[in-house]
Amino acid sequence: MALLELDGLQVSYGAIQALRGVSLEVHEGEIVTLIGANGAGKSTTLNTISGLLRPHRGTVRLEGHDLTLVPPHGIVARGVVQVPEGRRIFGRLSVLENLQLGAFTQRSSHAIREGIAHAFALFPRLQERAGQLAGTLSGGEQQMLAIARALMARPRILLLDEPSMGLAPVLVEQIFEAVRRINREGTTILLVEQNAVMALETAQRGYVLETGAVVLQGPAADLQANPEVRRAYLGQ
Amino acid sequence: MFGGAAVYLCLVGIVETFSRRWVIADVVSLGHVVLLAVGAGAGYVATMSHGEFARRRGPLAALAAGALVGASPAALLVGGAAIDLRVMFINASPQLYQILALGHAPAAAVPLLVALGAAAGLAGWALAAMAPRARRTLLSGLVVVLIVGIFQDLLQLLLQGPAVVTAVRGAVFTVDGPSAGGAAALCVLTWAVLAARGRYDGALRRATASLSPGAQRGLQALRWALVVGLLLIVPIAGGPFVAQVMVLVGLYILMGLGLNLEVGFAGLLDLGFVAFFAIGAYTVALLTSRGEHGIAHWSFWAAVPAAMAVSLVAGILFGIPVLRVRGDYLAIATLGLGEIVRLLVLSDALRPWLGGSFGIVLIPKPRIDGWELSGPRELYYLTLVASGFIAYVAWRLQDSPLGRAWMAIREDEDVAEAIGISLVTTKLLAYGLGGAMGGVGGAIFAVLVGSVFPQSFSLLISINVLVLIILGGLGSLWGVVVGALVLVGLPELLREFGDYRFLVYGIVLVVMMLFRPEGLLPAAAQRRELHAVDDVPAGEPASAIAVSGAGSAEA
Structure with missing residues (x-):
């Protein structure tokens, strides 16, 4: 059984239909990417999984359990955690405070300490700046913090929304390296990206979204080779 | 602008009301303090506005600005004697003129006011030119005197009872308000306390920090x-x-x-x-x-x-x-x-x-x-x-x-x-x-x-x-x-x-x-x-x- 399964998801913003029946599967231990142009419905899909948006038709299932009616905090508690688009760190709080808030669903202080140690091992830069205000970090460091904060909730599946947005290529490389490492350590990842080159290099499988529907899917290597994808998303 | 403010304060009646309150009995009233503060403020701003030139032109500018501020109530004094302003400003009363004249005849008061304004302006320049820390200390002393002046009734009320306490009250206050000597003593005392704090604060902090946790808790409890x-x-x-x-x-x-x-x-x-x-x-x-x-x-x-x-x-x-x-x-x-x-x-x-x-x-x-x-x-x-x-x-x-x-x-x-x-x-x-x-x-x-x-x-x-x-x-x-x-x-x-x-x-x-x-x-x-x-x-x-x-x- 798939870890996460979306079935015929339809979502509207008022009269505008953003998702027109999206179905996809993410299996335990995978990195799956969702690529597509602006406005294709990538972020809408993630926000629906994490419960911030409600589908008017279709279901989201985690190991077969329907999540559609679970409130957002309940979904986090079940191990589905989203790193929001545009980083959205708590700028007026310190790096450490951001991490502590990320562990809001964790009740044992031992687990929180362990989580912080893990975050610092993953991103040594954050340890150097633990006491600094998150708002004063560079864009790349803020993205690292946003990912580390989400990991504090000990997710089974991490939803990443455009982690490369607005970052220099060298930083994008670092972020994706961290994503691969998080995956190797046992966290399943659903990655939404506009940077299709990086996304398809990192993921095992991928889905291509166009105006609210999945138009292509398959192993990342196949998609990389697909002439349509090459022309539309890889700029070749 | 500051001259206008001084006249405004007179005409809306603030100076007159505040003058009933002696900051130093029979010498300086709160009304005077307000006017002098306006003069010093003008001097301060005039100096700051010259930035780098403060050394040479600052004092002059401050002097001029202060004198202008002093001249404004003086003009009010002269003008008020000539025309009856009370038709429009009910607060332009004989009492106000008396306060502004500082107990002198109007003719003598005019140069005095201008001179006082200039002095206040110069004080403003001195404040601006001073090191921030010295400025803070100096002002703190004056503010303490001002606060004691404003709350004298309350403080007099509080200082009742044991002989020691009444003695303190006798030293600082007369019947009408704080005495000149008492005010000066308070001011100097504040400076001394601040200076001592500046010197020993670090040492004190280190001493507290080196105490055992138990003693620190005790200190905390004592404070509470x-x-x-x-x-x-x-x-x-x-x-x-x-x-x-x-x-x-x-x-x-x-x-x-x-x-x-x-x-x-x-x-x-x-x-x-x-x-x-x-x-x-x-x-x-x-x-x-x-x-x-x-x-x-x-x-x-x-x-x-x-x-x-x-x-x-x-x-x-x-x-x-x-x-x-x-x-x-x-x-x-x-x-x-x-x-x-x-x-x-x-x-x-x-x-x-x-x-x-x-x-x-x-x-x-x-x-x-x-x-x-x-x-x-x-x-x-x-x-x-x-x-x-x-x-x-x-x-x-x-x-x-x-x-x-x-x-x-x-x-x-x-x-x-x-x-x-x-x-x-x-x-x-x-x-x-x-x-x-x-x-x-x-x-x-x-x-x-x-x-x-x-x-x-x-x-x-x-x-x-x-x-x-x-x-x-x-x-x-x-x-x-x-x-x-x-x-x-x-x-x-x-x-x-x-x-x-x-x-x-x-x-x-x-x-x-x-x-x-x-x-x-x-x-x-x-x-x-x-x-x-x-x-x-x-x-x-x-x-x-x-x-x-x-x-x-x-x-």
Whole structure:
């Protein structure tokens, strides 16, 4: 059984239909990417999984359990955690405070300490700046913090929304390296990206979204080779 | 500009009113202080406006600016003698001219005023040219003298009793006010204390830090014992009037703590907070009143938990409709909800139960074993215990998981939701617990006055409470205390200055928001937001303002 399964998801913003029946599967231990142009419905899909948006038709299932009616905090508690688009760190709080808030669903202080140690091992830069205000970090460091904060909730599946947005290529490389490492350590990842080159290099499988529907899917290597994808998303 | 300000202050009557108060008996009155401060301010600004040239041209510019300020009331003096200004300005009275003339004939007073203005301007230059630390020390001494002058009645009242205390009073005060010698002594004493602190502060800190943890805890306990002891003797030393004022301050502290929970901790703006105060008061009134509207004849002690419970539920109900409302819209929505409560208790439809505009009367005072807490002193202790308890609860909440959840939704609601915080529960608890705290204030208010009327629960109270927590520092518990003391306590103690205190109140608010927007005792996050990135020293923004005001300063 798939870890996460979306079935015929339809979502509207008022009269505008953003998702027109999206179905996809993410299996335990995978990195799956969702690529597509602006406005294709990538972020809408993630926000629906994490419960911030409600589908008017279709279901989201985690190991077969329907999540559609679970409130957002309940979904986090079940191990589905989203790193929001545009980083959205708590700028007026310190790096450490951001991490502590990320562990809001964790009740044992031992687990929180362990989580912080893990975050610092993953991103040594954050340890150097633990006491600094998150708002004063560079864009790349803020993205690292946003990912580390989400990991504090000990997710089974991490939803990443455009982690490369607005970052220099060298930083994008670092972020994706961290994503691969998080995956190797046992966290399943659903990655939404506009940077299709990086996304398809990192993921095992991928889905291509166009105006609210999945138009292509398959192993990342196949998609990389697909002439349509090459022309539309890889700029070749 | 400053000359105009000096004349304005004379003509609106501030100088005359303030002149009744001697800062140094028979030598300097508060009116003089105001005028001299305007002169020094002109000199300060004139110097700062010259920036790098301050060395050479600064003193001259300051001298000229001060002289201009001095010349303005002088011109008023001459002009006032020639034409009768009272047709337009009722405050342009013979007394004013007498004050301005400093007891001399008008002809002699004119050069004297100009000279004094110039001297004040030069003093302003000296202040501007001084090292910031020396300036702070110098000004602190003068401010202490000023404060002692303003609060002399109160201080004289406090300094009664043992011979040692009366001796101190005799040394500083005469019948009319502080004596020249006493004032000088106070000033020098302040300088000495500040200088000593500057020298030994570091050493003292190191000494405290090197103490064993047990000793440090002991020191902490001693400090708390001192604070509690001081709070306990306030009404005994200050008399019933001070106690009455402090009860009022206490009520605002209770409301402030409640609203601070909503606005400061959780970032939920609320302009209808008075509703909870009203609900608490009406609950106690209904449950205890011996009049026609009383329904239960409970004792106050049984009614207070009920008032808390009712306002807690009210807070939750209040929160439900505004759960999805954010920002400016939230302010308007809460404003409406607050007004609804006031209109409900005022309405004729509910008059049979709530008394309409006639309110509920005959609320008995609380009793402990036959002893009635009737006077302001007794109620002061009641308020003290209540605010102490509520402050403790708020303090514990701040570091609890709930407190952290509030912090997260204050910083970013969407992200808070994404990290697993339930917005519904968290927000409703903020409104509910905040409301319960306001309800306790209302409960005490009901027994303090002995009756409740809808007119007591106007929008102005909501605004006052909001202003006091912003002034004190959003999210900071000590800020609430300081804000209530400054905003509620001071105006009550300064009643003799009549309506001018509201003018001063307004000026203080504007100045505060310009120079210290994070409040008097800010919470960490607030302070960092407003001062962390550039981390400017306190003097910096002042000079920026001064430069922008420079062009008009010399006019």
